[in-house]
Amino acid sequence: MSELIIEPIEKYGLNISHEKKALFSRIGIVGAGKEGRTIISLTASAGMDVVFMDESQERIDVVLEELNRVMDQKISKWGLTQSEKKVIMNRITPTLNYEDFVGCDMVIECTRYSETGRRSTPLRKNIFKILDEILEPDAIIATNGPTVIISELAADLVHKERCVSLYFPVSHPDARILEIVKGMYTSEEVYKKMEIFAQLINYRPHRINESNGNVSIRLLTTMLNESCQMLLERVSSMESIEETFTIIYGQRYGVFRLADIIGIERIVTIMEAMFNDFGQTHYKPNPLLWKLYRSNQLGVRTGKGFYIYDKNGNVISENKSLFN
Known part of the structure; x- marks a missing residue:
């Protein structure tokens, strides 16, 4: 009788215990405000499993309802199908x-940001401490925001x-630049992984060395301050300044409209x-910004900022009370 030949099968990919896990196959999100929901939608749409945490079941229900609404908008405006929506939503676990x-x-x-536009540093440090204790040593811990705090948190x-x-820009869906801030302790290996992550969600990675405001916010605030000053000096009208920004410089939104979208409270802070x-001094908020901030006219979220908005966030008119 011929001898039975036995060969190992691992190299043929038949043994699942040796299957290599894909990088960024499972992502966690702590907090699901506007920015958190944007990241949940981005990562789930890119094929990643997403686990998000919020403070209560009531908040989780609100978040899931909002994610469903956003997906329905993509069905009506962006060509997403009901089947694709179902697949994406099935990747999301609260x-x-x-x-x-x-x-x-x-x-x-x-x-989430407080009503004053601030986020609690002690709370965020505690979140990082908990994550550092429960995650595998090679799992990445990230924060989302344009301020210099990552070295402090770490x-x-x-x-x-x-x-x-x-920092994920949230002004519009095509603002696909991801600012990746390398802190004092961040390893080059982690930065390289974040470049891969950016590419997986179809974003262009930008390397940022720690600087308050990164690049995007420093540019915006300088232009916004100067635009506010021109309004105060009656150099030109709000409409003309907005058209200069959109027509001459080819921007999607005017600078005042963009400020309302981001939130006056966040910008001032x-x-x-x-x-x-x-x-x-060009970073010190202009008096017009302080006037809006102190009167709780914070932009799209509150229905009134530089413009007045309807319940769907559409512009109704300029906010004339700003000049009273």
Whole structure:
């Protein structure tokens, strides 16, 4: 009788225990405000499984309802199908427990801004500490925002080299640049992985060395301040300044409209931080911005900023009370 020949089958890919896990196959999100929901939608649409955490079941229900609404808009305006929507939504899992982030390749902290436009640094440091304890050492811990805090958030962690800061512009769907901020402790390996992540979600990665406001916000706030000053000096009308911005310089929105979309409270808070850091007066919020901020006229979210909006966020008219 001939001898039975036995060959190992692992090299033929038949043994699933040796299957290599794809990078960024599972992502975690802590906090699902406007920015958090944007990242959830982006990553799930790119084929990643997403686990998001919010503070209560009531908040989770609101988030899922909003994600469904956004997907329905994509069906009506962007050609998404009902089947594709179902697949994307099935990739999204809500949770109230940090333990459900175990196994994630990256977790992004996206805690919501307060009514004053600020985010709690102690709260965010505590989130980073919990994630540092429960995640595998090679899992990335990220924060989303344009301010210089990643080195501070990472300073007390065991694996501080895996921490990085990201900024996803939220002004419009085609603003596909991801600002990747390398902190004092961030390893080059982690930065390279974030470049891959950007490409997976169809964003162009921009390397940023820690600087308050990154590049995008520093450019915007300088233009916004100058535009506000021209309004105060009656150099030109709001409509003309907006048309200069959109027609001559080819921007999608005027600078005042863009400020309303981002949120006056966020812009004022970031500008104050940049002014404190750099001491440059062109970062100090213009009196018109302070007037809107102090009167809680914060843009699209509150229905009134430089413009007045309907419940769907469409412009009704300029805000004439700004000049009273």
